[in-house]
Amino acid sequence: MIDYTNYFAYLETTALADFARVIGEKTDTVLRELSHGDYERWCAAIEGMPEASASGTDFAADAVAVGDAGDMDAAQRAMLKEHLMELHPWRKGPFDLFGVHIDTEWRSDLKWTRLKGRIDLNDKLVLDVGCGNGYYLFRMLAAGARAAVGVDPFLLSMMQFHAVNRYAKTNRAAILPLGVDDVPMDCGCFDTVFSMGLLYHRRQPLKHLFKLHGFLKPGGQVVLETIVLDTDKEKLLVPKGRYAKMRNVWAIASPALLTKWLAECGFENIEILDITKTTLREQRKTDWMTFESLADFLDPDDDTKTIEGHPAPVREILVAQRK
Numbered sequence: 001m002i003d004y005t006n007y008f009a010y011l012e013t014t015a016l017a018d019f020a021r022v023i024g025e026k027t028d029t030v031l032r033e034l035s036h037g038d039y040e041r042w043c044a045a046i047e048g049m050p051e052a053s054a055s056g057t058d059f060a061a062d063a064v065a066v067g068d069a070g071d072m073d074a075a076q077r078a079m080l081k082e083h084l085m086e087l088h089p090w091r092k093g094p095f096d097l098f099g100v101h102i103d104t105e106w107r108s109d110l111k112w113t114r115l116k117g118r119i120d121l122n123d124k125l126v127l128d129v130g131c132g133n134g135y136y137l138f139r140m141l142a143a144g145a146r147a148a149v150g151v152d153p154f155l156l157s158m159m160q161f162h163a164v165n166r167y168a169k170t171n172r173a174a175i176l177p178l179g180v181d182d183v184p185m186d187c188g189c190f191d192t193v194f195s196m197g198l199l200y201h202r203r204q205p206l207k208h209l210f211k212l213h214g215f216l217k218p219g220g221q222v223v224l225e226t227i228v229l230d231t232d233k234e235k236l237l238v239p240k241g242r243y244a245k246m247r248n249v250w251a252i253a254s255p256a257l258l259t260k261w262l263a264e265c266g267f268e269n270i271e272i273l274d275i276t277k278t279t280l281r282e283q284r285k286t287d288w289m290t291f292e293s294l295a296d297f298l299d300p301d302d303d304t305k306t307i308e309g310h311p312a313p314v315r316e317i318l319v320a321q322r323k
Helices: 005-011 017-032 039-047 074-085 108-115 135-142 155-168 205-215 255-264
Strands: 064-066 095-097 100-102 125-129 147-151 173-176 190-196 216-228 267-277 302-306 314-322
Touching (some): 064 155, 108 267, 135 155, 135 190, 205 216, 216 255, 255 267, 255 314
Parallel strands (some): 125 190, 147 173
Antiparallel strands (some): 095 100
């Protein structure tokens, strides 16, 4: 059901041809060995979506849009919504498919608004590690990226992307069911590398930054978004147990320490673009993500703290260049 033939053929026409051959072999191996219990159900949900041709796409819209409501009748839209709901939970977005609005847990458009206009993606070859369901990949294409490669080992993320792309039909972006460690170290072939919401999940954060450095061409740019400690000092939080109910948060640095780390890993021209506290407007439960969300992760009596007593999430966006 998942076919990357056209995507890899497109990458072969770019400076990513050698990379495409290596990563394509890894992708084929993963797909051959898939054993996820929900995979067949998810495939059936996508294959059962109604046939329709989109009269247009708008990847620059806050809710990435494919088709108009008039491209489907009411029964088709109801069927489409039912099948998209089979891919619950939808974390990143929003999307609008033929008038079906997917109100995702994260208002990812708010984060993108803090970025757009601050980075140049025109004609760039882009890698997004830990990319989620590809919402940002579509926004990158709208910003002019020549090709966008997303990697994320969570199979549902890949399936959600394929559900949207069933109608969007772009060959310039795709999500590969791989982790950041599957990307060839020191491939040095990307103009821009995104790592958003991943650093604090890495047991060795400096090693992750070194990897990002190796993925870039000399002079290439990293876009790093992560939870930070809201202090001017060089500090590091290593949570004992959970952070905001997450099991896999290993280290949260302050902006000053994070800037120091980037310099140590070979980056220069380091610039902080934004520091914003995460609010219930940006992350919350919806009909498309009915599990716990930010309100459940914070101290009910003090929203400056997590339920465990740690500082509540504040997120920073930085850019830096590979020397």
